[in-house]
Structure formats: structure tokens, C-alpha cells
Amino acid sequence: MQCVILAAGEGSRMRPLTTSRPKVMLPLAGKPMLEHLIQNVRDAGITEILLVVGYHEEAIRTWFGDGAAFDVLIQYVVQRKQLGxxxxxxxxxxxxxxxxxxxxxxMILERSDLEKIISLPCPVMATSTTTHPESFGVVTVEGETITSLEEKSLRPKSNIINAGAYLFDAGIFSILKKIAPSSRGEYELTDALTDYIRDRTLKAYPLSVWMDVGYPWDMLTANEHLLLDLTGEKAGTIEENVIVKGQLILGKGSVIKSGTYIEGPCIIGENTVVGPNAYLRPGTTIGNNCHIGHAVEIKNSIIFDDTKIPHYNYIGDSVIGSRCNFGAGTKIANLRHDHGPVKVGGMSTGRKKFGAVIGDDVLFGINCSINTGSSIGSGTKVAPHTLVTGTIANNTVVR
Known part of the structure; x- marks a missing residue:
């Protein structure tokens, strides 16, 4: 059996994190999102993978190559224009x-679910349930049979949704040739499923675990889930007077300096320096070649490669891009005074605690304050003693 993974899109809802990388290469629990999916596909018994790539495809090709390092065979198919x-x-x-x-x-799936899906007769659509079905394709089911599918309905008929995982055979391609562009000008796979639904041949498989990583704050939820079963591994150096509680992965060449206190689960990449006297709290994932310095506290955040947070900083419930630098005393707020759900760009994150989304190559002066729900574009420069709030475009100078 083969597996086709769609990885061509930018992921515009993930901006500014996708300024220079495709969405599927965003890091979760120390690996690109796509790597978790490929590993679970492999462990379910499928080793021949077709990756449909497009936006910044070179990042995917460079990381995965021909798949040999991941014990799979990968072929690349290019979708030059994202037409659905x-x-x-x-x-x-x-x-x-x-x-x-x-x-x-x-998305995040479990190997056990993939094993069960591929054991079924096709066609199969994986389903999940949600508290906000209006954001997804909503399905109705009778027994195991899918009886209807409606995209992003304002009045959903159920809380069961299309989870974006399918089992097909080559017969799907004759159906695909018949569909017309949607109102968005795209060729939608959901339109092709109409024939199967009409003939009552499309079966539903309810997933035990499913996470749609559609927005930056979804990365924190997925990261938290992936860290639940973390097994510690310490390949770097831990100096004296360091306290580690819970599971910690420490990469090669990394150093945790004296006085640092770590509450796992946490992941620290390779060639990263933490401390002295730093405090890492649960759910924190730090990339390669980072510097987390003296009196810095980081809680439940994802820090990409090559970012420096070196002096008297607080980072809470945030996603920070690559090659950022935080001036001494710069801090991110992560809780509203009314304890209501934090909004980013007018959209609710559904989280009581959320800090900021910060793109790549953002430079902060000393003693900056970043408000809850801020989104700061890549290449932005922030002057010392500045309050940053709201949505900031790429390459902005904030004074």
C-alpha cells in the first residue's frame, strides 16, 4: 500500500510562521509536524510515500530526502499552483x-488509527468530533455509512467532521476528472466524494485522536499532546546544581548551566545553552543553537532554532520563530485581566493563557512589553521600552 500526503500549501492561517517555510515543517515536540505523520505512517506498515509539495518545497526535500533516513521511500510530486x-x-x-x-x-494522528483504517475496504473517510463544527466539513452518519457532507455550514447538522484522512483505490481518479471548480476557484476533494455518498459506499472511521493544526495556538495544543509520552534522553551536558524534574530530552552539544531548574516534559535541541539560573516549565520545546540565559523563565512555549532569549525575560504560552533576539527585560504577557479567552487578530484562541506569535528574525530592544494575543511579523524591529500589541506586519519598525 502507498500513502499520499498533501504538503503543498503555505498555511496562510499560520502567518507569520510560514513566511519562509511550509506549514508542514513547523516544529512540534522537536520535529517538523510532517515527520510525526510520516513516522506513524511507517509504523502502521506503509513505507512508500508520495509527498505532494509546492510552497517552499525545498525545505521538505532537504529535510526528508529520499526517505532512507526515516526507513521509507519518498517520491515528490509538485503542485505548482495550489488549486485545491x-x-x-x-x-x-x-x-x-x-x-x-x-x-x-x-494534523496529528495515532498509528493505531492508521492501522485500522488501512485494514478496511475502501472508500473510507476518517471522522472526528468537535465543539465548533462550523469550521470544518460536517458529516452525518447512519451506522458506519456517511450520508451527507457539507463544508463549513453556519447551521451544522452534527458535530461529526471530516478529519482529512481517507482510504481510496484508483477508482477515485475517474471521479476527480468530472468535478468543476468550486466558488473559490479550487477543485475540492469533498466534491468528488458526492458520488460515493450518493451510492452509500463511503464509510466513516471515527478517530481516537485527531488534532488539526490550523492556527499557531493549535501548535501548543499539539505540542502538549506529543510531550505526554516523552521518554527522557540526555545527550548534552548538565552542570552541577541543576534540578530536573520530569522528562527531559537534551540534545547533543547542549549545556544546562548551574542554578537552572527544569520541570518536564521539556525538549532542548542540539548546541543550545540554557542558564545559568534559568527556569523552564512544562510543555517547553527549544530548538537547536538557541541561548536561554540568566534569569529567563519559559513556560509551555515553542522556540524555533537559532533564537536568543538571554537576560531577564519571561515567555509564556507563545510560539517564537527562528533567529529572534530578545533584549534584556523583554517579556510576553499571557493572561487577560478578565481571564477571558485570548484573541489574536480578532479570532479567539480558545485558550485562557496565550502569549504571542512571533515570526522569524524579530529583534527586540531592552525592556519591551508584548501584550497577550500579539502577532509580530517576520523581520520586525522593536525599539527599547516599547509596548507591542495587536497584529504587526512583516518588516515593520515599531517605536
């Missing part, structure tokens, strides 16, 4: 042998 999921799937037709698993590349 059906268009992406049509591009792999020449490479498909027979039955195949198809997955959106921006």
Missing part, C-alpha cells in the same frame, strides 16, 4: 498502484 485538494490528488495518479491512504499533512 482534488487538484493535488490528481497530480499523483501516474504513481498510484492500487489502494492508498491519503492524508492532509497538517
Amino acid at each position: 485538494t482534488a487538484d493535488a490528488l490528481r497530480s499523483v495518479e501516474p504513481f498510484i498502484h492500487d489502494t492508498f491512504l491519503m492524508l492532509n499533512g497538517d
Whole structure:
């Protein structure tokens, strides 16, 4: 069996984190999101993978190569213009042998669910449930049979949604050739499923675990989940008078300096220096070549590679891009005074605690204050003693 993974899109809802990388390469628990998916596909028994790539495809090709390092065989199919999921799937037709698993590349699934899906007769759609079905494709089900599918309905007929994982055979391609562009000008895979639904042949498989990583704050939820079963591994150096409680992965060449207190689960990448006297709280994932310095506290945050947070900083419930630098005393707020859900760009995160989304190459002067729900574009420069709030475009100078 083969697996097709759609990984061509930018992920515009993830801006500014996708300024210079595709969405599927955003890091979760120390690895690109796509790597977690490929590993689970492999562990479910599928080793031939077709990756549909497009936006910043070089990042995906460089990381995964031919797949040998991950014990799989990867072929790349390029979707030059993102014209919808059906268009992406049509591009792999020449490479498909027979039955195949198809997955959106921006979600978290369990190996056990993948094993069960591929054991079923096709066609199959994986489903999940949600408290906000209006944001997804809503399905109705009778027994195991899917009876309707409606995209982003204002009046959802159920709380059961299309989870973006399917089992098809080569017969899907004859259906794809018949569909017309949607109102958005895209070829939608959901339109192709109409034939199966009408014939009552599309079966539902309810997933035990499913996480859609659609917005930056979803990264924190997925990161928290992936860290639950973390097994500690310490390949770096831990100096005397360091306290580590809970599970910690410490990468090669990294050093934790004296006086640092770590509450796991936490991940620290390679060639990163932490401390002295730093405090890392649960859920924190720090990339490679970072510096987390004296009197810095980081809580439940994702820090990308090559970022420096060196003096008297607080980072809470935030996602920080690569090559950022925080001036001494710069801090991020993560809780509203009314304890209501934090909003980013007018959209609720659904989280009582959320700090900021910060793109790549953002430079902060000393003693800056970053308000809850701020989104700061890549390449932004912030003057000392500045309050930053709201949404800041890429390459802005904030004074």
C-alpha cells in the first residue's frame, strides 16, 4: 500500500510562521509536524510515500530526502499552483498502484488509527468530533455509512467532521476528472466524494485522536499532546546544581548551566545553552543553537532554532520563530485581566493563557512589553521600552 500526503500549501492561517517555510515543517515536540505523520505512517506498515509539495518545497526535500533516513521511500510530486485538494490528488495518479491512504499533512494522528483504517475496504473517510463544527466539513452518519457532507455550514447538522484522512483505490481518479471548480476557484476533494455518498459506499472511521493544526495556538495544543509520552534522553551536558524534574530530552552539544531548574516534559535541541539560573516549565520545546540565559523563565512555549532569549525575560504560552533576539527585560504577557479567552487578530484562541506569535528574525530592544494575543511579523524591529500589541506586519519598525 502507498500513502499520499498533501504538503503543498503555505498555511496562510499560520502567518507569520510560514513566511519562509511550509506549514508542514513547523516544529512540534522537536520535529517538523510532517515527520510525526510520516513516522506513524511507517509504523502502521506503509513505507512508500508520495509527498505532494509546492510552497517552499525545498525545505521538505532537504529535510526528508529520499526517505532512507526515516526507513521509507519518498517520491515528490509538485503542485505548482495550489488549486485545491482534488487538484493535488490528481497530480499523483501516474504513481498510484492500487489502494492508498491519503492524508492532509497538517494534523496529528495515532498509528493505531492508521492501522485500522488501512485494514478496511475502501472508500473510507476518517471522522472526528468537535465543539465548533462550523469550521470544518460536517458529516452525518447512519451506522458506519456517511450520508451527507457539507463544508463549513453556519447551521451544522452534527458535530461529526471530516478529519482529512481517507482510504481510496484508483477508482477515485475517474471521479476527480468530472468535478468543476468550486466558488473559490479550487477543485475540492469533498466534491468528488458526492458520488460515493450518493451510492452509500463511503464509510466513516471515527478517530481516537485527531488534532488539526490550523492556527499557531493549535501548535501548543499539539505540542502538549506529543510531550505526554516523552521518554527522557540526555545527550548534552548538565552542570552541577541543576534540578530536573520530569522528562527531559537534551540534545547533543547542549549545556544546562548551574542554578537552572527544569520541570518536564521539556525538549532542548542540539548546541543550545540554557542558564545559568534559568527556569523552564512544562510543555517547553527549544530548538537547536538557541541561548536561554540568566534569569529567563519559559513556560509551555515553542522556540524555533537559532533564537536568543538571554537576560531577564519571561515567555509564556507563545510560539517564537527562528533567529529572534530578545533584549534584556523583554517579556510576553499571557493572561487577560478578565481571564477571558485570548484573541489574536480578532479570532479567539480558545485558550485562557496565550502569549504571542512571533515570526522569524524579530529583534527586540531592552525592556519591551508584548501584550497577550500579539502577532509580530517576520523581520520586525522593536525599539527599547516599547509596548507591542495587536497584529504587526512583516518588516515593520515599531517605536
